[in-house]
Amino acid sequence: MATANRPARIVVLVSGAGTNLQALIDACADPAYGAEVVAVGADREAIEGLARAERAGIETFTRRLPEFATREEWDRSLAEVVASHEPDLVVLAGFMKLVGEGFLAALAPRVVNTHPALCPSFPGTTGPADALAHGVKVTGATLFVVDGGVDTGPIVAQVAVPVEDDDDVEALHERIKVAERGMLVDAVGRIAREGITITNRKVRFGS
Numbered sequence: 001m002a003t004a005n006r007p008a009r010i011v012v013l014v015s016g017a018g019t020n021l022q023a024l025i026d027a028c029a030d031p032a033y034g035a036e037v038v039a040v041g042a043d044r045e046a047i048e049g050l051a052r053a054e055r056a057g058i059e060t061f062t063r064r065l066p067e068f069a070t071r072e073e074w075d076r077s078l079a080e081v082v083a084s085h086e087p088d089l090v091v092l093a094g095f096m097k098l099v100g101e102g103f104l105a106a107l108a109p110r111v112v113n114t115h116p117a118l119c120p121s122f123p124g125t126t127g128p129a130d131a132l133a134h135g136v137k138v139t140g141a142t143l144f145v146v147d148g149g150v151d152t153g154p155i156v157a158q159v160a161v162p163v164e165d166d167d168d169v170e171a172l173h174e175r176i177k178v179a180e181r182g183m184l185v186d187a188v189g190r191i192a193r194e195g196i197t198i199t200n201r202k203v204r205f206g207s
């Protein structure tokens with residue numbers, strides 16, 4: 001993680017708008033934050049997340065699943081390019097693919113993912129829609145350490161967000177994302193500066 005001489009090295013993977021990535025890039029501008037985004041990767045081309053990285057002068061890479069014969073080959077190539085940047089931490093920030101065994105063998109437990117629901121509720125790619133359909137009054141966002149499951153890993157941080165009567169999926173997800181960005185920046189900074197310890201699924205900051 002961060003030392004007196006250098007900030008923690010972070011690789012961020014994205015698939016879309018990259019507003020969580022932008023929040024991290026902005027936070028890293030302060031040396032006291034203790035982290036630096038050294039590379040940004042994606043599973044698709046021409047997305048705003050990659051454009052945000054380019055505007056910030058951060059190296060980017062793309063690994064598209066259709067360009068590989070098997071999912072395992074894609075996963076291995078993704079792991080290799082991520083590892084080549086020697087990250088202290090990999091942040092999946094709106095990365096819409098499950099990473100596989102090869103990726104986790106190379107990089108876990110240094111991989112965290114942000115999910116727009118309060119885990120273990122509403123895992124998968126439609127968290128805000130599922131929360132809305134279920135009629136919950138409170139949902140939120142979760143940062144967790146990635147394991148082999150779908151949004152099942154040890155929980156680093158969570159933030160609660162109210163569901164309003166007139167919400168549609170877009171309005172609810174936008175409200176979640178405002179809280180999610182704050183949670184992500186806070187928790188990633190603490191991981192960078194303090195490290196984390198995981199004991200029986202329980203995550204604590206500090207090593």
Ligand code: GRF
Nearest residue numbers: 017018019020094114115116
């Ligand atoms: C976030 O809510 C993330 O949790 C979810 O997709 C959204 C990505 O937003 N998986 P952005 O690309 O960071 O703006």
